[in-house]
Amino acid sequence: MEKISIIVPCYNEEESLPLFYQEMEKVRENDFHDVEMEYIFVDDGSKDSTLKEIKKLKEHDSKVKYISFSRNFGKESAMLAGLESSSGDYVTLMDADLQDPPSLLRKMYDIIKNEDYDCVGTRRVTRKGEPPIRSFFARIFYKLINKMSDVEMVDGARDYRLMTRQMVDAIISMREYNRYSKGIFSFVGFKTKWLEYENIQRVAGETKWSFWKLFKYAIEGITAFSTVPLILSSIIGLLFCLISFLLIVIIIIKTLMYGDPTSGWPSLVCIIFLVSGVQLFSLGIIGQYLSKTYLEVKRRQKYIVKETNVNKK
């Protein structure tokens, strides 16, 4: 029998977790008679009793595996840990808050089995229930990054997807420290089919994403999968050189023809502000890449496991 690994990153999900398990078990019992399953719950350093809830599930269900981190390492690390510990022929990533409907899984499985796909992903076509300003910036972000990066980022794509073992192994083999999954998923390639659905709000608890966190995540995505900002700052620099060269010529000619009445202090100040602003901005861009390189070079662990019942291969 084939096996599906269900990876669930959990950070402070004590309320959602039992609901998720119930729902998923219902789907498994109804639709998956012909498939074996394993759960891998990754407790990402939760501060509430998430780990206790997971252990409760484990007590009466041998399909439940868990990994508990020593602190909060973020969803990217939690997903990686889950993927590395999975043993299924197919692997799916699901949020604990039921925003990723388990009822879609059978359809995804059928597609991956019967059609010529390596991955079935999901994307939400609406952003219902989200603050409008967030949706607005999200849309701008996707426009920008798709212009700047060779790797395609699908607007509204969720991490919820079913993948073949081959694709999972490819993802695991990418050892970068700054992991931006949306980019990594499309970087590794493989044929992906997208299922669309309307946004579903989480069943309990609240989202861990503040606006500031999302902003930093967006920068992460851009630096991880595009070097266009660096090219852009070079181009702006070149442009400024050209403009100043023209201005010099104009000023020399003007002085020769009309003499040199001392004036132009305000314009000078404006120019100094503008140019130093552009310089700082460019430095900032370089700094972003440098800091990512710095973190990459350190080769720190992406997560530290405190407790688990998974036997590492």
Ligand code: UDP
């Ligand atoms: N999550 C995690 N570590 C974190 C933040 C979130 O493992 O540092 C998990 C969280 O428990 C949930 C999933 O990632 O299962 C998605 O988080 P959330 O629902 O807050 O994000 P949203 O759906 O609002 O994008």
Ligand code: MG
């Ligand atoms: Mg959610």
